[in-house]
Amino acid sequence: MEPARRALMPLQPDADAPPRSARRHLGARRHVACSSLLLAWCTAAVGAQQATKPKASGGAWTCALYSGLSYAYDTNIDHAQPGLQTFGLLAGFGGDCSLRSATAALDISYDGVLRRYAHTDVWNVPGHDVSVLFEGRIAQHWTLGAGVEYAVNGSSEDRVLRDEYSWQPQLEFRLNGSNRLLLYGEYLIKEYPNPLRHHESDPRVGVRFRQQLGQRWSWAVSGRYEYNRADSAPYRYNGPSYGVDLTNPLGAKGRVSSSVRYRERRFTARTVRVGNLDVLRRDTDWVATVAWHQVLGHWEVVYSYRYEKYGSNDTRREFREHLVSMTLNRWW
Secondary structure, three states: OOOOOOOOOOOOOOOOOOOOOHHHHHHHHHHHHHHHHHHHHHHHHHHHHHHHOOOOOOOEEEEEEEEEEEEEEOOOOOOOOOOOOOEEEEEEEEEEEEEEOOOOEEEEEEEEEEEOOOOOOOOOOOEEEEEEEEEEEEEOOEEEEEEEEEEEOOOOOEOOOEEEEEEEEEEEEEEOOOOEEEEEEEEEEEEEEOOOOEEEEEEEEEEEEEEEEOOOOEEEEEEEEEEEEEEEEOOOOEEEEEEEEEEEEEEEEEEEEEEEEEEEEEEEEEEEEEEEEEEEEEEEEEEEEEEEEEEEEEEEEEEEEEEEEEEEEOOHOOOEEEEEEEEEEEEE
């Protein structure tokens, strides 16, 4: 995802958050998240020390800051039936800093956003996203990495209002100069706000293959399996996700990026009535996106469209959504 884009994504609250408190697990999960954050920071610091040894790597810090404005029109911001149509103005700000050498890299990024939507005030809260990623080459074709991320009032995947902590180890195999295979894991902690306070932990494993075609063309396929655990049994589920994305140039400094994602959620304890039978609930989610990015000096213009079709054997949970946005970013 591009540096300015996470901050300017419209978000939705989770319709499945249960109406009860579960504070007894909060301390333990925060301890896990803080421990993971500390571990990744220590790993990154060691790598940074190695990368800045004199005459060994030639590593140097590079930083870029941005600010941006985005206008968004959403046909179903609350992911419900019949759905609430709204439009909003979002102000984003943030930046990236990188320290790179021949054998290691350290990346730190921050994205912030201020939101203002019409016809509702649920989403008019600021959002923050901080991530740290360290990668080091361990063999000729192998790279080992670890990352941590902390998001406040936002999820870049589910478009919901929640806090997230995640730890992400990864192992990459470079087949040649154009083809890479990535194996990764993730331990994600989700905390939903009051009054529907709710907590989940979501271990994930996945694989991604990416091919670079020339300087500006690329495509990738990915697969992932997750084991979502919650403090209330009806909100526990397992399921796979599959994705395809493509990036191709458009003009001298433009590009078009597109993606399709399919996701299943197979609940392990929640049942729904289908005919005369009670069966376990099963949800499916199709998301397709396309975006045009055009760079004009220090400015970037982005036009994007997102379509989501959510299906379920519980027909009350089905919905469709169209999201159109226009974004103007300034890099400093």
